[in-house]
Structures are given as C-alpha cells and as structure tokens.
Amino acid sequence: MKCIDEALLQKYIDGECSGKENSDIENHFSNCPECKFRYAEKLKISMEMKQALSSLNSGNVVIPKFKIPTKHSGKTRKLFIISLPAACIMLFALFLSKNKTEFTQEELIVVESIPWEIDANLPASEQDFVIEVFDEKGSRSEYILE
C-alpha cells in the first residue's frame, strides 16, 4: 500500500473509515514510520482544535421557557401602531370643531380697496378715507377720517 493521504488520515482519526480501510492503514503503519508520525501529528492537531473549540462552550446554559409565537401578534401590533396616531388626529379634529361652534372673533380682517389715486404729499386728514366696518351680524358702520 502506498502512503496514506491527508484525507484518509483524517477519516481514520475520526472513525469514518470502513473496516478494510482501517486494517489497511494499520498494516501500513507497521511498515512506514513516516506515516505513523504524520498520523500522530494530525491526531494531536485534531484533538487540540476540538479542545480549543469546546473551550468556547458555556458550562451553565439556562434553557428559557419557549414562548409559543401567537399567530397574529405581529399584525395586531402593527394595527395598533397605525391606529393610535389616527385616533389622536380624530380626537384633535373633534376638539377643534367643537371649539368652532363657540367661535368668537379675535382678529380683524382688513380688506383694502383704493378706487382712486392718492396724493401721497397730502396729510391723511385731507384724503377722503372711509373705513367700513362689518360686525359678525353683518351690519355696516362707516367711519370718515377727518
């Protein structure tokens, strides 16, 4: 038998060889100190790497109780996230409209219309200024600047 390749050596170490392969390899070892040495080296690496990897294991893993996923938990939550601000907006709108019925005018709306040319050199009292005021009931009062 020719010398054992790396893959077969690895298989031998990991107990993945067939009965025939095992006996062939063992026979070969008795005639080939070089392969036996390679085997020892590989075995050492394999063991050391296994050990290094298992050093990452946590000794005390606590198994949490499994929370059964509820089918619609995601959906209802999404619905809630959307509906909450929507409800807020509606409440706000309701609040505004309710206020509107008790509306009292607090600001003055000024509509200017100047149907003639103004002589900017004259004082305001010599211009024909008329101020018309409409109150909330629609009645009109007129003020003339003097």
Added chain:
Amino acid sequence: LIKTHLDLFEKIYYDNYKLIFNVVKKMVPNDEDAADIVQDVFINLYQKLEKGSTVEYPRSWLYKVTVNKCIDFGKKHQRHEKIESASALKYDEAPIEINEKQAVVRLALSRLKNSESVLAILYGEGLSYKEISEITGIKFASVGKTLSRTLIKLENELRKLHYEMY
C-alpha cells in the same frame, strides 16, 4: 394532532437547546444576541411543525438553520465585530484567563472563511461526516480532505495569535 406536534416540539427544544446555544456562542460572543438567535431558530422549527411539515432529522435541520442565521448575523454586525474582537477581553462575565483564551479562539475562527469556521465548529461538536455533509453541503466524499485542511489552517491561526500575544 396539534398536541402531538407540540409535544414533539418541546422534546426537540429541551433536548437540543444547549447544543444549539453552544454552536451559536462560537460565532456570536454576546449572550443576549446568542439567545435571540437560538429562539429564532426554534420559532422557525415551531412554525414548520405547526404547518404540519415533518422534519426528518431535527438536529441536522436545527444546525443548518442555526449556521445560516449566525452567518447572517455576522454579516450584519461585521464592522461591530472587528472592534469587539480587539477588546473581546472585557466581554464576558467569566474570569479573565478563560476569557482571554476564548477570545483567542474566536479571533482565530474569525480569520477563517465563514464556510471553514462553520466546518470546524461542527467538527468540534462531534458530528459525523454524514451530518457535516448534510448541513454544510460539502460532498460526503470531500469532508475528510476539507476538514484536514481547515483544521491545519485553524491551528496555524491559533499559533500565530499565541505568538503575537505572548
């Protein structure tokens, strides 16, 4: 029918939780992240069973899903990880000597390709070549060769790190 599914699931859950957690911990050092990933893996299994699908080899299936989730997590947190690995010593609650040793192993693993570190980790779990082949997709006939190379590579990285550190 539902009850038997649930019983089956519970058995798989309690039998495999530690196993899966320790696999995740090798790729994701933070305990909370690891626990989240494990939970996610089992939720996947639960939903699969709930739908009535059968899982022929639950352990292999769990390993496969776990490995994929960990790789995804790694990709998402890559920039993160690099900074953390440098200061990995402060990371866990365990005493410093253990921590330092763990950090070195983690760093060595992170220097391998994803597929290689997964292979090494699964080997470390004592899985058979058949299971490794099923989980990783490496051809059954090539597991020995790939494994041999990967272990040598890992050993090299570990030696380099020891040399750098001490």
